[in-house]
Amino acid sequence: MNLTTTSYAILGHLALQPWTMYDLAQQMRSNVHFFFSRAESQVYAEPKRLVGYGLASASRQMIGKRARTVYAITADGRRELDRWLAEPEAAKGPNLEFEALLRVFLSPLGKPEHLVETLEQVRDNLSEMFEAADRVGGAYREGTAAFQHHVLTRSMVYDFLVSFADLADEWAERSAARARRWPDQSEAERIDEAMRIFSEKPTRLRRRQ
Amino acid sequence: MNLTTTSYAILGHLALQPWTMYDLAQQMRSNVHFFFSRAESQVYAEPKRLVGYGLASASRQMIGKRARTVYAITADGRRELDRWLAEPEAAKGPNLEFEALLRVFLSPLGKPEHLVETLEQVRDNLSEMFEAADRVGGAYREGTAAFQHHVLTRSMVYDFLVSFADLADEWAERSAARARRWPDQSEAERIDEAMRIFSEKPTRLRRRQ
C-alpha cells in the first residue's frame, strides 16, 4: 500500500462527501487547482487504487445505458486519512514552477524587448487565477459556497492565493517598468538600481537575526 | 525533435558556457532550483538528446582513467535557443505545488492543533529558500557572482523569490496566530474574522476595475 500525496488529496475529498470522479475532477479544477493540480487521468485512476486497498468503495449506477461510478470513503480509509492528517508535512517547502522566471533568467541571451513581453505575458496569465479567487471569495461572501462551514480554513487558502497572485502581478509590473527605463539610462544607473534590490530587500531571515 | 522546456533550460545554460553535467546539476540546484527544479537524472539525460539533435556537442576528456564529458552549444543549438527566446511563453501561469496548503484545505477533517503545526512547519521549510536567496544576494552585493554581468536580470529573479518567501512566511505567521486565537473566540467572532479576509482582500483584478 504505497500512498502518494495525490492519494490523500482524493481520499480527503471523499471524506467530505461521495463523488463521481467527473464531478471531483471539476471540483478540483476550481478549488485545489492552483496549489495542487493533477492530470484528469490521475483523478480517474487514483480511486481505483484506493478501492483496491479497501480505503474507498465504488458503487456503479446506471442512467439509461450509461454507467457512473460514485466513490465513498470507508472506515479504513477514514483511519488512514486521520493518520496522514496527524503526521507532519515532509520537510519540503512550496514547489514553484515558473517558466517566465526561467525566461527572465536566460533573457540576457536574447533581445531586451522579449524580456518586457515575457513580463507582460505573466500579468495576462494571472487573470485566470484572479478570476478563480474572485469566484471563491464571492461565494463565501454571499454565503452560498458548497462548503460554507469551512469558511475559517478556506479563507486562509484564499488569503494565500490572492497574496500570491498580487505579488506576481506587482512584481511583473515593476520589473517591466524597470526594463522599459533601461534604454534611457546609463549602465551605471541600471546597475545601481539592481544593486539596491539586493540591499534594500533583505530577506525576513536576515531581518530577524 | 521534440524539445521540452527542460531542453531549453539546459540549452540556455550551455549558451552561457560549456559545462559538465555534474557542475551544471550543482549550478541549477543553487540557482533555478526554486522556480524550475528538475531531477538530477534528467539533467544528465537531457544533453544526450540535445547532442542527438545536433544542438549540443560533447567532448569526452580523461582524468587518469576517469572520464568526464563537457557539453557545449552548437550553432544550430544557438539558433534553436534564439527561436525559443523570441517566442512568447505558453499561456500558462506560475505552477505552484504546495502540500501544506492542501493540508490547510483538508484540516477541518482533522484536529485543530495539526493546522497550527502545519503552519509552523511551513515557516521552518522556508529557511532553505531564504538561505539560498541570501547566498545569491550576498555574492552580487560583493561583486563576486559568477555571472555578475547578469546583475540586471538576476536582481529581478531575486526580487521575485525573496518576495515569495516573505509572503509565504508572513502568511503562515498570521494564519497560525489566527488559529491560535480560535479557542478563546466565539464562533461568530471567528467567522467575522474570516469574512473580513474575503472582503478586505480584494484581488488586484477587482481593484483595477
Next chain:
DNA sequence: CCCGTTTACTCCGGATCGGAGTAAATATAT
C-alpha cells in the same frame, strides 16, 4: 597509506502528464 568525501556519472521502477478517443445523455436551434 588508509579512509572519507567529492566527482561524475548510470539505472530503473514507478508516478504523472496530457492529448486523443468513445459513447451515451441532454440542451439548443431550426
Next chain:
DNA sequence: ATATATTTACTCCGATCCGGAGTAAACGGG
C-alpha cells in the same frame, strides 16, 4: 420533430519525469 452541439463520464497510451540506489575513480587529510 429532428439535426447538432454540448455535457457527462469516463478509458487509453506513449512519453516524460522523479528520486533513490548504485558504481567507481580521484582527491584530500591525518
